[in-house]
Amino acid sequence: MNDVADKETVLRIENVSLSFGGVNALSGVSLDVNNNEILAIIGPNGAGKTALLNCISGFYKPQRGQIYFHETKIARQRPDRLARMGIARTFQNIELYTGLSTQDNIMAARHVFMKQNFVDGALYYGRSRREEIKHRQTVEEIIDFLEIQSIRKQVVEALPYGLRKRVELGRALALEPKVLLLDEPMAGMNLEEKEDIARFILDVYEGQGDTYPDNPVLRDGIRSIILVEHDMGVVMDIAERIAVLNFGRKIAEGTPDQIKSDPEVIEAYLGQEA
Amino acid sequence: MIRLPSGTYAQDYGQDAALVRTKANWAFLAIVIVFVFTIPQWASNSFLALSTVIGITIISAHGLNILTGNCGLVSLGHSGFMMVGGYALAILCAKGGLPFWLALPISGLMAGVVGIIFGLPSLRIKGFYLIMATVAAYFIIHWLVLQFRSLTGGTEGLRVPSPDLFGLSLKDRAHYFYFVMVLVVIATIVAKNILRTRAGRAFVAIRDNDLAAEVMGVNLFSYKLQAFFIGNVFAGIAGGLSVQYYLYANVEQFPFFDSVWLLGMLIVGGMGSVSGAIYGAIAIKLLQQLATKIGPPLADLVNPQAAVGLGLILPSLAIILFLIFAPRGISHIWERLRNYYQAWPF
Numbered sequence: 110m111n112d113v114a115d116k117e118t119v120l121r122i123e124n125v126s127l128s129f130g131g132v133n134a135l136s137g138v139s140l141d142v143n144n145n146e147i148l149a150i151i152g153p154n155g156a157g158k159t160a161l162l163n164c165i166s167g168f169y170k171p172q173r174g175q176i177y178f179h180e181t182k183i184a185r186q187r188p189d190r191l192a193r194m195g196i197a198r199t200f201q202n203i204e205l206y207t208g209l210s211t212q213d214n215i216m217a218a219r220h221v222f223m224k225q226n227f228v229d230g231a232l233y234y235g236r237s238r239r240e241e242i243k244h245r246q247t248v249e250e251i252i253d254f255l256e257i258q259s260i261r262k263q264v265v266e267a268l269p270y271g272l273r274k275r276v277e278l279g280r281a282l283a284l285e286p287k288v289l290l291l292d293e294p295m296a297g298m299n300l301e302e303k304e305d306i307a308r309f310i311l312d313v314y315e316g317q318g319d320t321y322p323d324n325p326v327l328r329d330g331i332r333s334i335i336l337v338e339h340d341m342g343v344v345m346d347i348a349e350r351i352a353v354l355n356f357g358r359k360i361a362e363g364t365p366d367q368i369k370s371d372p373e374v375i376e377a378y379l380g381q382e383a
Numbered sequence: 384m385i386r387l388p389s390g391t392y393a394q395d396y397g398q399d400a401a402l403v404r405t406k407a408n409w410a411f412l413a414i415v416i417v418f419v420f421t422i423p424q425w426a427s428n429s430f431l432a433l434s435t436v437i438g439i440t441i442i443s444a445h446g447l448n449i450l451t452g453n454c455g456l457v458s459l460g461h462s463g464f465m466m467v468g469g470y471a472l473a474i475l476c477a478k479g480g481l482p483f484w485l486a487l488p489i490s491g492l493m494a495g496v497v498g499i500i501f502g503l504p505s506l507r508i509k510g511f512y513l514i515m516a517t518v519a520a521y522f523i524i525h526w527l528v529l530q531f532r533s534l535t536g537g538t539e540g541l542r543v544p545s546p547d548l549f550g551l552s553l554k555d556r557a558h559y560f561y562f563v564m565v566l567v568v569i570a571t572i573v574a575k576n577i578l579r580t581r582a583g584r585a586f587v588a589i590r591d592n593d594l595a596a597e598v599m600g601v602n603l604f605s606y607k608l609q610a611f612f613i614g615n616v617f618a619g620i621a622g623g624l625s626v627q628y629y630l631y632a633n634v635e636q637f638p639f640f641d642s643v644w645l646l647g648m649l650i651v652g653g654m655g656s657v658s659g660a661i662y663g664a665i666a667i668k669l670l671q672q673l674a675t676k677i678g679p680p681l682a683d684l685v686n687p688q689a690a691v692g693l694g695l696i697l698p699s700l701a702i703i704l705f706l707i708f709a710p711r712g713i714s715h716i717w718e719r720l721r722n723y724y725q726a727w728p729f
Contacts, residue, residue, distance in 0.1 A: 192599055284599065
């Protein structure tokens with residue numbers, strides 16, 4: 110599975126700087142995200158991890174630097190364009206559509222694959238009806254994969270935290286992204302829920318093959334995942350490469366073993382032994 | 384979520400998405416439709432007039448429900464956009480000599496286009512500031528109508544010839560009522576369909592979390608303008624119907640306060656719900672009617688001012704009570720009752 114030969118760069122972050130007034134959230138961060146890897150970004154609070162994700166997903170416009178998605182420049186692009194290109198994310202503080210049901214939340218992410226406009230929708234006939242049913246099929250596969258069938262019709266507002274996190278992952282999957290950005294998917298969870306989510310992330314990464322033959326994203330997996338996470342145990346276990354940020358600068362990058370023994374990381378993050 | 388009675392299964396996704404699922408639903412719907420369409424047979428003239436006005440209001444409320452209830456863009460200019468539709472119809476019919484059936488959809492589109500123009504700021508401004516912008520929209524439209532005297536007749540208004548539909552005269556009040564009710568049914572289906580498909584989900588996504596909606600591929604600018612367009616097409620058609628009903632277009636017919644009542648209808652009926660817009664329009668209109676009925680005796684009893692105040696106090700009180708005790712409106716109460724009945728005796 111982890112064949113070094115077919116690692117190509119999917120996302121290239123070049124010298125990205127972002128500041129809010131006098132605060133430098135990111136200063137000159139460069140990072141490559143490859144195909145066939147789970148890349149973890151770690152760092153103390155306020156290190157700029159989420160800021161970096163926000164730059165990639167188009168939320169923030171970095172003042173300097175460029176981000177390339179396969180050869181396309183994507184820094185300072187509109188977020189909805191990036192979603193169409195194949196970059197999806199989840200948020201640290203769940204950002205679901207609280208008034209919609211689980212099913213409609215995921216369905217809403219199929220937006221980019223639909224062609225109907227509101228006139229088709231008003232008639233609910235022909236193209237509109239066909240599309241609704243076809244995408245519902247895809248949504249049901251995602252619901253099945255994430256084991257959230259029982260809450261399909263429930264409004265997400267009323268769901269417990271762990272389930273909402275799962276729905277949010279489902280919504281990101283429905284975009285069929287090439288790159289998936291996960292912002293602290295396990296924050297605030299207990300051990301069991303963390304294990305579940307870790308399992309889902311690995312399953313998404315590896316792909317489910319013939320279990321979901323008609324669903325490209327579940328079948329083939331998402332081969333580039335960027336994971337921002339505080340739980341070192343999880344990060345060391347599932348990430349193949351780790352980048353460490355501190356005060357907006359990248360201070361280290363490497364395999365989990367390299368990171369564990371990097372003196373600068375130990376000082377900045379893991380803490381020094383007294 | 385409305386629970387379905389046990390034993391109701393969907394065999395495919397088309398069935399699962401169907402609006403009417405059970406035989407009881409069909410029966411209930413049939414009873415309502417038969418009731419509504421026999422109103423001219425048994426009702427008094429005043430009740431028929433009230434029903435027609437309620438029908439027109441429902442169409443308008445559907446529009447505001449899409450724009451405000453679903454897309455979250457609170458508009459206090461809805462009455463102004465009804466005015467655009469009303470005057471467009473009046474000018475097209477009276478001055479352009481266009482037939483009613485052609486002028487009505489055009490007046491809807493006109494209101495929609497004007498809605499897009501006033502919706503342009505909505506990408507930059509939100510919440511309270513957008514409300515102020517829509518209030519401004521109402522007064523700009525009001526002012527323009529009064530200024531272009533040659534076209535609109537200014538304060539005197541504009542007479543409209545009595546409507547006919549492909550040679551069939553709608554002069555008779557009962558016929559016009561049927562026509563309005565057919566449009567109410569169509570408007571309800573259209574509103575429901577828009578809201579359960581792609582555009583509707585995008586609207587709710589924008590309402591609930593505009594930042595996430597953008598990251599999930601919704602073009603905010605385009606969809607906010609679409610919401611303004613759709614919502615105001617409904618307003619324009621309602622305005623056109625209203626002008627045609629009174630055979631007269633006048634700015635007094637579209638007071639600013641109607642915008643506020645329309646919002647109140649959504650609150651009482653249930654924000655965002657299509658059936659809620661219907662319940663709300665009926666409830667507020669009936670309360671206003673009630674006020675005109677019990678106003679005069681009250682004026683004799685208390686003082687003459689009471690009758691005037693009652694028309695404002697009664698519906699306002701209903702809105703306040705709903706905000707406190709049932710903020711999700713009649714449609715949610717109905718939903719809970721149904722679920723309770725469905726699950727009885729548990």
